[in-house]
Amino acid sequence: METMISGGAVEKSNADREKALRADYASLGAQLDRRGIAIDAILAKVEAFGVAIPSWGVGTGGTRFARFPGQGEPRDVFDKVEDCAVINQLTRATPTVSLHIPWDKADASRLKQAAARFGLGFDAMNSNTFSDASGQRQSYKFGSLSHADPAVRRQAVEHNIECIEIGKTLGSKALTVWIGDGSNFPGQVNFARAFERYLDAMKDIYAALPGDWRLFTEHKMYEPAFYSTVVQDWGTNYIISKELGDKAYCLVDLGHHAPNVNIEMIVSRLIQFGKLGGFHFNDSKYGDDDLDAGSIDPYRLFLVFNELVDAELSGAKDFHPAHMLDQSHNVTDPIESLMLSAVEVQRAYAAALLVDRKALEGFQEDNDALMATQTLKAAYRTDVEPILAMARLNRGGAIDPVAAYRASGYRQKVAAERPASVGGGGGIV
Ligand SMILES: [Mn+2]
Secondary structure, three states: OOOOOOOHHHHHHHOOHHHHHHHHHHHHHHHHHHHHHHHEEEEEHHOOOOEEHHHHHOOOOOOOOOOOOOOOOOOOOOHHHHHHHHHHHHHHHEEEOEEEEOOOOOHHHHHHHHOOOOOOEEEEEOOOOOOOOOOOOOOOOOOOOOOOHHHHHHHHHHHHHHHHHHHHHHHHOEEOOOOOOEEEEOOOOHHHHHHHHHHEEEEEHOOOOOOOEEEEEEEOOOOOOOOEEEOOOHHHHHHHHHOOOOOOOEEEEEEOOOOOOHHHHHHHHHOOOEEEEEEEEEEEOOOOOOOOOOOOHHHHHHHHHHHHHHHHOOOOOOOOOOOEEOOOOOOOOOOHHHHHHHHHHHHHHHHOOOOOOHHHHHHHOOOOHHHHHHHHHHHOOOOOOHHHHHHHHHHHOOOOHHHHHHHHHHHHHHHHHHOOOOOOOOOOO
């Protein structure tokens, strides 16, 4: 297997840290043992856990005000795959890449080979009908799948079918559809007619889905349309998945909700009715900020994983959620942000695995609110870093991914090879 950073550099970085890690792991193991938890069982689950890297995330993001390009940004999808290979080499937590078409359009067979060199696979394909590609016949200025003009809707359907075709060659098994359709003014759009047109168009896309694929629809309450969006919340998303059929599931992007919305409860509802497709992980303070996962409210991320682990352990039906990051890195090196975000998602999973579920159930039955919430807190407060670091070490990754990455000089190396970019597409979807 090829690597972008030499194995020797990673070993050198680990050599300085391994002794301390083994001591910390043994100490945590003894602590968990007293709580009736086998640390090696948690380690095995963490080692098997993966989250997909969004191809658009390895470039520097921006806001509608400005974008400040970073050094050595990827020039095309092949450069993006190399950056994703670095992230997975050091974290061993990101075995797949989620592509965005047409931004990542390339010869699909060549692309598959490029990823296979590094042992990377492909997660869900993402279509783009929220901006106009050069040379495109119809404009999406006033919508795509819900547009009043059937020619625009047809073009948007065909684009989604093209994404499925590309994904078949790449080995992807899912299509994520997020649309920017909506309105900026009351009265601009008839809510019911627009949704009806959207559903009809989605049925055409669904009909083109291979038998072993899943279709994810992603809700978003506002932006780019600021008064209304066609797929605004999880209720509408659930309706869509029910209307389309068994291969249709809801995708939850943590940033696509109003502030203070109880997202973990939405997750629970979708699990209960077999319609949770997966996630776009990120964090936010005010809106769809696309900040690094776990950077603002790590407890919320833990509470989401508390629901996921509960479903995993109780054997919920149709439960195999896709894990993807969806972030915009405006002021950090995207590779560093994505490595730490993947680790944060893994951390929430590991901590949720430590919840004493039997005790929790007892406290719930006894209406002991204080002890019930303390049961969650006891798991959340446990520092699981030795488990995460040991999982990386066992699988050939770096005990400290950012330290290993900085010591490798990878960014300086690609900065010399890749010319500085100007402007460029946004990273917020
Ligand atoms: Mn998203």
